[in-house]
Amino acid sequence: MNQLTLESNVSDIVKQIPQTGDLFRKLRIDFCCGGKVPLQTAVLEKKLDPSEVFEKVKEIESKQFQFQDIIPTSLDEKELIHHIQTKHHAFLREELPALSPYITKISKVHGEKHPHLLRVHEIFFHLKRELLDHTEDEDNVVFPLIMQFLSKPTKENAEQLIPHVFELEQEHENAGTLLKELREITKNFTPPEGACGTYQLVYKRLEYLEKDTYEHVHLENNILFENVRNAM
Incomplete structure (x- = not known):
């Protein structure tokens, strides 16, 4: 699994962590046709705080790992x-x-x-x-x-x-x-x-x-x- 950063494309984040699609949908960030842009760019276009959104992405990623624990x-x-x-x-x-x-x-x-x-x-x-x-x-x-x-x-x-x-x-x-x-x-x-x-x-x-x-x-x-x- 690739390490996610604010420079990761929105579409790649959703591929890696599918549940982030819910977050982006709520924030009206396009992860479909317009998803091939860095997360930071997409977030700034919506006048949101990139660090806050990225923290939410990491929380969802952490929850996914918890679900996958054996x-x-x-x-x-x-x-x-x-x-x-x-x-x-x-x-x-x-x-x-x-x-x-x-x-x-x-x-x-x-x-x-x-x-x-x-x-x-x-x-x-x-x-x-x-x-x-x-x-x-x-x-x-x-x-x-x-x-x-x-x-x-x-x-x-x-x-x-x-x-x-x-x-x-x-x-x-x-x-x-x-x-x-x-x-x-x-x-x-x-x-x-x-x-x-x-x-x-x-x-x-x-x-x-x-x-x-x-x-x-x-x-x-x-x-x-x-x-x-x-x-x-």
Whole structure:
């Protein structure tokens, strides 16, 4: 990864850290067609403070690195739940609403020539609804039930928990099916030749959403839920 500076082109910054597109969109800095200019130049044109904007870029970069941290294998169930909530749930609650307007934009602007984008739009908003409901259910219902069972592994607590775990695993499978279709219809998230910056941004962020979701599901299905079953 290249070291970013105020002389880095805006378009290169968004390529390296896709979530900075949200910041530039908010500041009305063009990272698409007019993105091949140094950050400092683009910021000064908007009469903004380059050092303040660059600091925000570095904050977003730091947050991206935190999301990419590999989980230690030594976490107990309580720590693992906390990790899932602070990394994966936090990411989904931030990223899904932020990505929504870009998905809508490319489907409207490019959907006529690239009709698969209409299906991308449909899949994304289905996933958004399902994943946000899923995380809320985990935080408010299932994770507390898991902690209750682990602190008091009675037959009654196990019977109360099992249907919820089964339901979550089914939801994981459904999300995986949608993500597989998304990868197929976008040709492995490869934008067409000459695609605009927003088009490229969406594909990069969808690919990262896929990566994060698969890691999220792995931690729950193969570690957390498996540990719970082993305790029954």
